[in-house]
Amino acid sequence: MEQISSDRFLPPWSSKYPWLIAQSIQDDEKQDQFVFCTIDNELPHYRCRIPELLGKRIRGFFHGWVILSNYPHNNIWCLWNHMTSKIISLPTLVLEDGESYESIRQCCLSAPPDDPSSILLLTTTSKSTFLFCPVDSKREDFRWTEMSYAQQLKRLTSNGKLLHSLTCCNGKVYALSIDGTFAHCVIHLDIVVKYNEVVINLMLFSTCPSDPYCCGGDIHYLKGSSTELFYIEIGFDEETNNMEKKPVNVYLYKSDMTCINWEERECFKDWDVSHIDIRIPVCDDPEDSSSEDSNTESSLHYSSGHQDMIREIEEKYDSKKLDMSCEVWKVMDDLKDAIFFIDVARDSVSYSPVVASKLQGFIHIRGEMGKTIYSYNVKDNTISLSSIPSPILPTSHVSMWECRLEDDHGEAKCIVDYKEEMGNNNQIFLRSGTDNGVEFKNSHLLNIPFDLLEMIMELCVGVEYMNFRATCKQCLLAAPLIKWSNETSLRRLQTHSPVSPWLMVVDRKRGITTFTDPMSGDNYFLKNSKVLLNENDRICYSRFGWLLFWKRDLNCLVFFNPFTNDLRKLPETEHDLESLCFSAPPTSPDCMVVGFTTTRVYFHSANQKRTWRALRLDTDPHTICFSAFYGGDLFVFCEREVIVINNLGKKDCSGEVVEAEAPKGYCKSRTQYFITNCDQHRLLVSVGEYGEAVEVFDRNESKQIWEKIDSVGKHTIYICGTACFCIEAKAPKMENKIFFPRLHTKNKRVLFYSLDTCRYHTFHAQNLQEEHLEDFLGTTHHLSHNVWIEPSWS
Structure with missing residues (x-):
């Protein structure tokens, strides 16, 4: 049954799931109904009317007792033990004239009620005072006391x-x-x-x-x-x-x-x-x-x-x-089999030490609007988005049930976490995104000379090498175990031409840099890169296979190619620059680096021994969002307008506002904009707050307007927090798509938006997944530094 009703007793839940309890605090008809459900919408939920809780609101869980107050007055408090149905009622709380009972936000039961020293302690948001009352009703001073x-x-x-x-x-x-x-x-x-x-x-x-x-x-x-x-x-x-x-x-x-x-x-x-x-x-x-x-x-x-x-x-x-x-x-670094649930709007936090479900290891954060849950995976440093379970209203008061359940006769069994053995330092390790392992079996399919088999293995790299090695005993002998150091792997990878840029994630917690191929789903691990894993470093931009990032210990910006370990320092800057970009690889004589403050643009020719030069923007202070080079000009998108800087780096360079406001699309929520080039076109990509709307606009220079387009043809757009670029697709299946630095929560594959289907998909076996997403709900993104990078060995 999806729902059951109970007049007296709570349903016999399973302790392996973290149960949420929601109470409507505004709808009078449902005020006395409690909804018990899990964060997973696919599991059953229960609606109950509990006589002991009529007209009351759950305020906390301490020592196996539920703290209750009457709503909306908050002047009558009591303790309820759901296992014994015992209720301890406290005297009516009377505040001084003019004080609001709504200011009472926090409560705590200092000890179990059978302890003579137990008191119920309250704090308010209006002044520096405690409100407390002894729990033992036999005491002579059984009353509320206020103390500053x-x-x-x-x-x-x-x-x-x-x-x-x-x-x-x-x-x-x-x-x-x-x-x-x-x-x-x-x-x-x-x-x-x-x-x-x-x-x-x-x-x-x-x-x-x-x-x-x-x-x-x-x-x-x-x-x-x-x-x-x-x-x-x-x-x-x-x-x-x-x-x-x-x-x-x-x-x-x-x-x-x-x-x-x-x-x-x-x-x-x-x-x-x-x-x-x-x-x-x-x-x-x-x-x-x-x-x-x-x-x-x-x-x-x-x-x-x-x-x-x-x-x-x-x-x-x-x-x-x-x-x-x-x-x-x-x-x-790992919550293992425990979870937290935090309701930001209600300022409450709950904890369950042992759950044996796929939700373990997370800090689940309910957003202030009450519609979205942000699930933070402590071990992976990622956040997954999901909607609040369907029976819970956005205005409901929600907390996690912390009291003992009927089948809690022992701790729930923990699911053994899969541990990745990363090996020695400064080596690349590979894991297939499609296979969990292949058994070694004897096979006569490869009835070819052994020396020819060795030649074939010389051309394999990464996951292909591992899969070939696991085919049979003969392949195992022909493909010895290799420590994939930078030199070995890069030498082999150079013979391959990747179809797509890779999603690069720098995880400082585990000391690992991960490269994810959005086509195959394969992951390439680089461990302990001393260049990228220093604390307080931040990636500013990525293009042409190079990273531009701020390196704290050098106190300057640097170019870095993670595929060749080539590092190039830039002159020190007087200010902390934001929204940086560069026009060409640092190996090119035309490489120009640009950064912004709210009133100035700073630029530097990477291959000239000059310091940074500045150009004051003849406009109001701006928060620069994104910028993109187009020939010798620079297009800059701000919160409200587009600025074009002509002849950047020359004596006659100047900036002017060409558009007073962003193009209006059908997205009604908060919108983020990304600017990029596509051949001879300037494109502006708008993405809704939760990805519910994705639109592409082309700049019509003759009419000085942005025109909505439905296709980018044979091109592909890659978007992340610090960069946006558009390149010609190397395979037909990559055309007319926009890739995001997000993973599908279930299959862990890279997410893209198809301008043909107007839906989000992932690749599976070189084809589109049958299932699709309408928005970012059901996706996961990394909190660690991440960026799209085009593999380059020069």
């Missing part, structure tokens, strides 16, 4: 105002402070319950282990489970244009509470930074760093989470100089 923590938090963080993300771990309560001058902090709430009073003292547990230069729009969460405390930070795309923010970075850390030296951390009880005033000089205008007043008092401001500040505070205050974050937090 403002002074304590200020002492620890200089000027922090609010605590959030309350969680319980190993018998202790923790919270986050991220709005103070001091670094983002994890605060330990030391709760002591005496007979007639409750005392809550704040103690600095550690600084947050995340990047000190994280964006202000990032979201942070704490979550405790048994003896493990997790810290999650999610970075979102800042350029949203009032649309849903998309996660672009996810960081996960874990602290094992059984390994904490609490005696050593006692020194943080008296930690006080409220008297320390540290300010970091920051230039207000990054393009005007040479101005006389760039270091004046007016340009100073506090830099939250700045590591220099942390070190200075430690040196001034703590003689032991303890590392307040690294000693307790460890980076998690």
